[in-house]
Amino acid sequence: MKINVTRSSMPSFEEYCEEIKDLWESHWLTNMGAKHKQLEANLKEYLNTQNVILYTNGHLALENIITAMNFPKGSGVITTPFTFVSTTHAIVRNGLVPVFCDINDKDYTIDASKIESLITEKTVAIVPVHVYGNMCDVEKIEEIATKHGLKVIYDAAHAFGVKYKGISSANFGDASMFSFHATKVFNTIEGGAVTFKDEKLARLLNDMKNFGIRGPESVAYIGGNAKMSEFQAAMGICNLRHIDEEIQKRKNATQKYRALLGGIKGIKLTCEQEDVISNYAYFPVVFDGYKYTRDEIFDMLRENDIVARKYFYPLTNEIECYKDFPSANVKDTPVAKYIADRVLTLPLYADLSSSDIERICKIILS
Ligand SMILES: *Cc1c(COP(=O)(O)O)cnc(C)c1O
Numbered sequence: 001m002k003i004n005v006t007r008s009s010m011p012s013f014e015e016y017c018e019e020i021k022d023l024w025e026s027h028w029l030t031n032m033g034a035k036h037k038q039l040e041a042n043l044k045e046y047l048n049t050q051n052v053i054l055y056t057n058g059h060l061a062l063e064n065i066i067t068a069m070n071f072p073k074g075s076g077v078i079t080t081p082f083t084f085v086s087t088t089h090a091i092v093r094n095g096l097v098p099v100f101c102d103i104n105d106k107d108y109t110i111d112a113s114k115i116e117s118l119i120t121e122k123t124v125a126i127v128p129v130h131v132y133g134n135m136c137d138v139e140k141i142e143e144i145a146t147k148h149g150l151k152v153i154y155d156a157a158h159a160f161g162v163k164y165k166g167i168s169s170a171n172f173g174d175a176s177m178f179s180f181h182a183t184k185v186f187n188t189i190e191g192g193a194v195t196f197k198d199e200k201l202a203r204l205l206n207d208m209k210n211f212g213i214r215g216p217e218s219v220a221y222i223g224g225n226a227k228m229s230e231f232q233a234a235m236g237i238c239n240l241r242h243i244d245e246e247i248q249k250r251k252n253a254t255q256k257y258r259a260l261l262g263g264i265k266g267i268k269l270t271c272e273q274e275d276v277i278s279n280y281a282y283f284p285v286v287f288d289g290y291k292y293t294r295d296e297i298f299d300m301l302r303e304n305d306i307v308a309r310k311y312f313y314p315l316t317n318e319i320e321c322y323k324d325f326p327s328a329n330v331k332d333t334p335v336a337k338y339i340a341d342r343v344l345t346l347p348l349y350a351d352l353s354s355s356d357i358e359r360i361c362k363i364i365l366s
Helices: 013-026 034-047 058-068 085-092 138-148 201-209 230-241 243-261 294-303 334-340 354-365
Strands: 052-055 076-079 097-100 123-127 151-155 175-179 192-196 213-215 267-269 283-287 343-346
Touching: 013 034, 013 230, 034 052, 034 230, 052 058, 052 201, 058 085, 058 151, 058 175, 058 192, 058 201, 076 085, 085 097, 085 123, 123 138, 138 151, 192 201, 230 243, 243 267, 243 283, 243 354, 283 294, 294 343, 294 354
Parallel strands: 076 097, 076 123, 123 151, 151 175
Antiparallel strands: 052 192, 175 192, 267 283, 283 343
16 A cells, blocks of 8 residues: 555545535635635634734745845845745745755754854845744744844744744744645645734735735735635635644654654654644654665665655755855755755654554664
């Protein structure tokens, strides 16, 4: 039986049908209808945050919140290359210059001790990325941002429901972007959201996702279209009912993996962060001095119909569309390069069975 790297969480067929029944009565399918309003309210409560704006995907949410900050074109934004291309694309598509900071080798988030040396008079913001359910060093980042007058926008696509010292991941920095893509811990099929501190940004973000339309005869801003539909919102309403149980199941699967792969020479597991309640989004394993390389393990799993993922590999500062950028030099981020060449995320989803985890680990250890 094939095991994929992930498997989307879904409510029962009946639960979803029950949720979308209203839509056959209202014939209101998109444009911030009742489901959209409901999901926004439910997320404010679940994420324990004041301002939430939904989007049709996480990428446009990130692009729009960066646009909303109104930085001068050509300004520098400090970020990491150890991420999904979306982060770097969102910066560059806004006419800004990504300045790549290295990551730390414990939790693979931005190495906050290296940020200050990259700040110049052109720097306007930091876009750090929470990875795998681990949180960035939010305290240190805030200290640096305050000292230098920089904005902080988190790519929190991997950090839905994660808490640091009891505080929701949605409440750090000036804003955070969440992705509700089918492969994420919480999904609305495709979807995303921005959470933010300054409530004055709400109007602009709403303008950006709906053509700048403010009334039947009023278009006040040159916006695009990035609205979440009622069917996506309905999926989110259903999935949110089960999210705590899903995260608990991911935690159990992660503990099983840790029990089987922990303490083995050449196999490095990600640290369990102090003061962080994780969502167990991914299970990354770094093969460093093990009897097989990452690529050999990847191939062996493939031969057994098990799909792992080289994630994040390649780095965004070494992929073809950025490799000629003056600011993209993989030599500047040696730790990120080292990890990207050795990391493999193993299959992980709520319903991954113990026996499947045993099978996967047996192949790796054989
Ligand atoms: C998934 C993801 C995104 C993009 O989100 P989409 O909803 O797929 O547009 C951005 N950054 C990271 C780190 C992601 O994992």
